[in-house]
Amino acid sequence: MRLTCPHCGVRDAREFTYRGHAIALDRPAPDAGESAWDDYLHNRENPAGWTEDLWYHTPCRTWLVAERNTVTHAIRATRAASERPS
Template identity: 65%
Template sequence: MRLTCPICGARDRREFYYQGDAVALYRPAPDAGVDAWDDYVHLRDNPAGVRRELWQHEAGCGAWLVAERNTTTHDVLSVSLVTDGTERGA
């Protein structure tokens, strides 16, 4: 799989670090119970189809990216820079 970094161009997936779903991921409050933190750390949905994902170009420019990708076919539909701070890791 290849991702096209808006800064560096097309690169192999191994240059990037997958950070998870780009939307609807929240961090529990520091005083949340053990169950809330266990869910946050260990449980993720694994839906098939088109998803918005957060990636970091770790072995390149270091930019945070949102990739829209089909998790069934691995087709990358779009890649954009995280600019507005709404995605985790921005």
Template identity: 60%
Template structure:
């Protein structure tokens, strides 16, 4: 699988570290309690089909990317810098 890094160009997925759904950026409030924080840190959805995921370009530009891809076909539709997204991941 090749991920199109906006800064480095297409790169092999082994240059990246996968962090899961971009919903991970939507954190509970600091005072939400242990339950919501435990869910946020340890429970992840595993959808089949189109997703938006967070990937860290560890062996490249060291940027966070939001990758639009298909988990069934492994097709990559595009990628954007997380820092460049208005208000975080949307």
């Protein structure tokens, strides 16, 4: 698998570290209870299809978001994590 770093161009996936889904989670209130905190910390969607993943490119220390198909592992777009989606 190859990913496109916004600074370095196309690179082998071994230069990147996967850091999970690129989604904002709603943090529960401190007194929300064990179930809410368990869900926040451990439970994630596992979609079959297109997702946005957060990756870290170690050589240039850049965080990026990759649109990746979880079924085919195809990458259709990447952007710096600091950029808004188009």
